[in-house]
Amino acid sequence: MKRGMQAVVTLAAMLLTAAMAAAQRVGGEQVDLDVLQRIREEGLSHSQVSALAGYLTDVIGPRLTGSSGMKRANEWTAQTFRQWGLANVAVEPWGRFGRGWERVAFSGRIVEPFVQPLQGSALAWSGSTRGTVTGPVVFVSIADTSDFARYRGTLRGAFVMRDTVITVGPEFEREPLRTPLEDLFAPVPTPERRFTPEMRERFRRARELTATVAAFLRAERAAALLTYSSRQYAILRPQGGPESDQARDSVGFEPLPAIQLSQEQYFQMYRNLQRGVPVRMELNVQNRWLSDDLSAYNTVAEIPGSDLKGEVVMIGAHLDSWFGGTGATDDGAGTVVMMEAMRILKTLGLTPRRTIRIALWSGEEQGLLGSAAWVANHQAELPRISAYLNVDNGTGRVRGIWDQSNAAAIPVFEQILWPFRDLGVVAVRHGNTGGTDHLSFVRAGVPGFNFIQDPIEYGTRTHHTDADTFERLVLDDLAQAATVVAFTAYHLAMRDAMMPRPPAPAATGGN
Ligand SMILES: [Zn+2]
Known part of the structure; x- marks a missing residue:
């Protein structure tokens, strides 16, 4: 240097x-x-x-x-x-x-159709499993609370996927790591609000539904909610879980275990479920609450x-x-x-x-x-x-x-x-x-x-x-x-x- x-x-x-x-x-x-x-x-x-x-x-x-x-x-x-x-x-x-939260332990495997160690993480302010739990992976299609009726009584011990997959593939063009000079002097696009009030309202409703779905899965005694990373190449991007707000605010509340998997593992499980191939998973996730301060x-x-x-x-x-x-x-x-x-x-x-x-x-x-x-x-x-x-x-x-x-x-x-x-x-x-x-x-x-x-x-x-x-x-x-x-x-x-x-x-x- x-x-x-x-x-x-x-x-x-x-x-x-x-x-x-x-x-x-x-x-x-x-x-x-x-x-x-x-x-x-x-x-x-x-x-x-x-x-x-x-x-x-x-x-x-x-x-x-x-x-x-x-x-x-x-x-x-x-x-x-x-x-x-x-x-x-x-x-x-x-x-x-509100309450602090941190990870203590995470281990898991996909056990069917073939054994592979889990690429995943707990989401912040999400719950723990009772030791190691094993169960089927299922996909649920829930657009609003009226869809709950179709799944009531069927999800006990299940690992539940709710997000549909996106199309990804090789990155043919990499983003430049440094900003080219001409970009630094390019005209600034007309300022526009990144999110309209309608979009914000849609996001709020989606977040609310996600929390409601998590509460439903908790009541049904599902094993965990599975989500996937927003990045490819097995990069994880875990942020707040579906019941973060309530979990931070309410001492004593134990939210649903919620984990994020790599895109590649989630998508593989999703494709296998589409094929009718049964998928089973094993998980032990332990998180700690900090309520003193x-x-x-x-x-x-x-x-x-x-x-x-x-x-x-x-x-x-x-x-x-x-x-x-x-x-x-x-x-x-x-x-x-x-x-x-x-x-x-x-x-x-x-x-x-x-x-x-x-x-x-x-x-x-x-x-x-x-x-x-x-x-x-x-x-x-x-x-x-x-x-x-x-x-x-x-x-x-x-x-x-x-x-x-x-x-x-x-x-x-x-x-x-x-x-x-x-x-x-x-x-x-x-x-x-x-x-x-x-x-x-x-x-x-x-x-x-x-x-x-x-x-x-x-x-x-x-x-x-x-x-x-x-x-x-x-x-x-x-x-x-x-x-x-x-x-x-x-x-x-x-x-x-x-x-x-x-x-x-x-x-x-x-x-
Ligand atoms: Zn920052």
């Missing part, structure tokens, strides 16, 4: 003169070239992202909100911040989340400001993850990038004018819960938060940033990011990106931003899957991102004015 980075630093120095000239001509940002060089040197030549990411993924592991992994992550991040000498370090409760927590820490310390620049990412893998790219990557940005600033002994605060959220995967609660709990501070910066699009290096329809932010970002062109940061784009914690700030009228990143394997392999592990991280990209974030936060904390407020709350997208 080092030799390449030195070449890059020299090239950057050549570009900087031009950058400064442009800066002063366009918008008058006073970009501090001395600090820029020191941040680049620390971030690119003395990066700690490998050690941080390694510990977070290999030692702490997955961090489903409410689980013991999440607790360890809150404690470790706070302890790390204290070791670095950050101020006001806290593991801050944000409200009631129904609260959830964010980790926060600060570098106090000087003459403007009452104003704050915030950076953040979500510390929680799904549980199939170890949450490396979602969002261990953003977590490590933001931690490393704080370490760089602290190591260099920089004293920003505004306070720089890091927040590592929980409950993001269940609907931006931790960041939304933080914003609700800190209303009085919001007018003095200059900006919130987020990284949550996987491991890819930063290629730019969305202005989140706040066009006044464009000339500011253009000038901050210009000196990082040699590291691939090229696009300050007008438009919105959604899906993650910056929206909690945007919805409250605080300028919130999420960086644009190269996709690498985020959409195709790692997002919420059991392949989301340390191996999938591109460490040089994380070091680049931390360097860019550190300088962006520092500059925003130093400039005379706060970041311009957006014209009106302009939130789009879901999660």
Whole structure:
């Protein structure tokens, strides 16, 4: 990494003169070239992202909100911040989340028509079997509750499939891992709501029916509900089970065992049932409930400001993850990038004018819960938060940033990011990106931003899957991102004015 980075630093120095000239001509940002060089040197030549990411993924592991992994992550991040000498370090409760859940044991086999070990996982907040259970696999076609009558009294001890299969096959065309330059400058498609109210209502009804079906299967004493992964190649993508909401809320409630299988095994069983070939399965799934503490927590820490310390620049990412893998790219990557940005600033002994605060959220995967609660709990501070910066699009290096329809932010970002062109940061784009914690700030009228990143394997392999592990991280990209974030936060904390407020709350997208 080092030799390449030195070449890059020299090239950057050549570009900087031009950058400064442009800066002063366009918008008058006073970009501090001395600090820029020191941040680049620390971030690119003395990066700690490998050690941080390694510990977070290999030692702490997955961090489903409410689980013991999440607790360890809150404690470790706070302890790390204290070791670095950050101020006001806290593991801050944000409200009631409900019961924690974690996996204890999972084993199983398909036993007919031939023996094969099960490729599967429990779904979150789903139930356990009573030891090892064996039974037939059956397919049920349930479009609404009137279909229950056809199956009543027939499903005891059965493994129940309800989802029809989709057509899949070899991937003839792979998605590019890095974004081609022309795509970064392509016109932004007319903003449209990703989901119409009608679609949202349909999703809500489908979720409701799924929970009702699970309750029916529980009453019928079925062995388990079987679902399949949304990824091919035996990649699992387990998320919440059909009775998650009730199971989180109601201590003592024991939901139906619900598992996800690989597409390939589920589809094989489905095809055999279509052929009239009997399929039998054996399963032992054990999960644990954590009911002692129904609260959830964010980790926060600060570098106090000087003459403007009452104003704050915030950076953040979500510390929680799904549980199939170890949450490396979602969002261990953003977590490590933001931690490393704080370490760089602290190591260099920089004293920003505004306070720089890091927040590592929980409950993001269940609907931006931790960041939304933080914003609700800190209303009085919001007018003095200059900006919130987020990284949550996987491991890819930063290629730019969305202005989140706040066009006044464009000339500011253009000038901050210009000196990082040699590291691939090229696009300050007008438009919105959604899906993650910056929206909690945007919805409250605080300028919130999420960086644009190269996709690498985020959409195709790692997002919420059991392949989301340390191996999938591109460490040089994380070091680049931390360097860019550190300088962006520092500059925003130093400039005379706060970041311009957006014209009106302009939130789009879901999660
Ligand atoms: Zn995420």
